[in-house]
Amino acid sequence: MKNLFKKIGALLVAAVMVLSMCTAAFAAVTGTVIQVNNATGADLSYIQVIRPNATKTTGWEFCSTSIASKYTEALGVTDDQVAIQKLINNAENKADAATSSQIETALSAVISLGGLTKSNNPISVSNAGVYAINAADTTGKWSYSPMAAYVSFGTYDTATGEPTALSVEPVNAKRTPINITKEVVGNNDNVTEIGREETYKVTSSVPYIPLSKTENRYYKIKDTITGAKYVTTEENGKNYVTINFTMGGVNSQRKAEVKENADGTQSFVLDLSDLVKDEKGAASNAKANVEYSFTYNATVTDIKVNNHIIGYDGENEQTPEFGGGDSKLYTGQITLTKYASDEDNDNLTDNVKLANAGFKMYKVTGNDKKWAKFGTFGTDYKFIEWVNEESNATEVKTDANGTLTVKGLDVEKNGIEYFFKEVTAPSGYSLTAQDASATLKLGENVEKATDTISAGTHMIDTKLSSLPSTGGMGTYLFTIIGVVVMAGAAGAFFISRRKGSEE
The missing domain is CATH 2.60.40.740 (Immunoglobulin-like)
Structure with a gap:
């Protein structure tokens, strides 16, 4: 990127060409526009800081005493023309030149004076000289430093030698x-x-x-x-x-x-x-x-x-x-609730919740099941990895409230279905053959997760059939049946013996 401040100095070098020109000739020059690159979304404003003056020793002058004071202060001098000469020396790499940092300081000081004119991009100008440009970001992405543009005499009338049009190179925005x-x-x-x-x-x-x-x-x-x-x-x-x-x-x-x-x-x-x-x-x-x-x-x-x-x-x-x-990333979690069956109650939430029910979780990938290993995460379970064998999977159990929560799971826009296989039934209940499942997916019309994605599922266990108690009615019933069977067997035995002796 070319040094824009050297362009300022280049403008001053052009004094040789304008010393013989009068102010009236400048007014007839065709204007031009300053294109500011890399300033999309910025509000631009500008002010001219240096203009031609054939009566000055350098051929140039500052556009106001306040602007001149900012430059002389930044360059450490007291005379306007000395300050401009330092700018020329900077452009020509001569001794006693203004430094780039001094020029930057002067530009910032001039911008702080105010009085700038708002403009679209590109900026339309009608006079040769140096322009200070300020850009205010509206996108929240950039911070701009003051910029400078050099507008030169681009073409001349071959008969009169007077300038007819202005020329300026695009300015590349200085932004952070x-x-x-x-x-x-x-x-x-x-x-x-x-x-x-x-x-x-x-x-x-x-x-x-x-x-x-x-x-x-x-x-x-x-x-x-x-x-x-x-x-x-x-x-x-x-x-x-x-x-x-x-x-x-x-x-x-x-x-x-x-x-x-x-x-x-x-x-x-x-x-x-x-x-x-x-x-x-x-x-x-x-x-x-x-x-x-x-x-x-x-x-x-x-x-x-x-x-x-x-x-x-x-x-x-x-x-x-x-x-x-x-950048934030989120995972999914599933809460499983274990209920006891109750044929007399159709309201599932009123059913007894069962603790110590053990499960192993898996998902289906192609034709294979991938089983989950977990670590403890407070009272919940945190996913660790997928394994190929069920024997290597972690058994997770419902707590005293009959629930278990597994966290750290993947979520897909179209949904991922996870299954829970019961491997340990609570005391007094039988294992449930049908696995429970839950699907983790983004909500409708939701493109990105902004928090944990949650899902829930449940399973109902059936009580084991009642067995007769020792000494109860069931004992008498078995005794009577046993006596009858034994008596029948004895009778059959004696009848068969009697028939055998008669023969």
């Missing part, structure tokens, strides 16, 4: 991102599952940092994650996350050390300070406003994931001076 776009690659609905490895993508632009900031000139990105762990590699006893960085179509790989924080979160700091300096380490805005992106991986460990990122100047890692953003 105030937000950072963060997304999970391939995940458009904000749902995930414990144990899943997700790829995060960060997109932003290199900030414009005033060249006056030469000491502690840093640009760093701090990323903090909750509910997940970065995928890392170990090197010399430290863990590093791999960063796949892309800028200007060029891919490279960086790394950042992962820090374990006292609150259970993890974080890393990616140092991008080389993007705001030149090869020799001097302050540079050559890459300002250039978009970049990078990706890294993290594994989900909890029922919600929050990933927070900020860009800062290396001095205060809590202040998002260069933008910030969040």
Whole structure:
């Protein structure tokens, strides 16, 4: 990106061409427009700060005494023409030149005076000179620095030598991102599952940092994650996350050390300070406003994931001076309620709820069942992983209220059906042959999850048939039946013996 302040100086160099021109000739010059690039969504305003004056030693003058005072103060001089000459020297790389930081300071001071004219983009102008331009963001994405445009005499009448038209090159907006776009690659609905490895993508632009900031000139990105762990590699006893960085179509790989924080979160700091300096380490805005992106991986460990990122100047890692953003992921949960059957009561909610009913959960993938392993999560169960064998699955049990809740499950827009197989019946009840099921899905017309997705299901157990008690009526009944059977058998035996002796 060309240095806009050198364009200001270039304007002053053109004094040689305008010294012989009169003010009346300038009025006949055809106007032009100033196009401000990279300013979509910004409200523009402008003010002319330098204009031609053939009577001045440099051929130029400031447009007002207040503007002149801001420039002379910023450049450390007392004479207007000396200040303008310093601007010319800057453009020609001569000694005793105004520095870029001094020019930036002067522009900011002039903008603060007010009196600017609002304009659409491009800005229509009718006079040669230097214009200070201010941009106010309306999108909540950018912070703009004051800009300058040099409007020159573009064409001349070959007969009179007088200028006939103005010319100006487009201005590239000087802006700093105030937000950072963060997304999970391939995940458009904000749902995930414990144990899943997700790829995060960060997109932003290199900030414009005033060249006056030469000491502690840093640009760093701090990323903090909750509910997940970065995928890392170990090197010399430290863990590093791999960063796949892309800028200007060029891919490279960086790394950042992962820090374990006292609150259970993890974080890393990616140092991008080389993007705001030149090869020799001097302050540079050559890459300002250039978009970049990078990706890294993290594994989900909890029922919600929050990933927070900020860009800062290396001095205060809590202040998002260069933008910030969040990415949140959510999981699903299912609550199963176990009831006792009651043929005399059609209202299920009035039925007795059964504790200590044991279940194993599974889902069907293709023709196979995948069984769930869980860990405890307070009084609930937190999903860990899917296994192929039922014997390796975790048995989860209803609590004293007859319910159990499993968390950390995947959710799909079209729904995922989960099944509960009863493997342990409460005392006095039989196992239920029909598995219970529940479906986790996003609601109608809901594109992205904004909280945990919940579903519920239930199962009814049947009481075991009653058995006769010892010494009760059942004992007498069996005794009578037994005596009758024994008597019949004895009678048959004697009759058969008698027939045998008669023969």
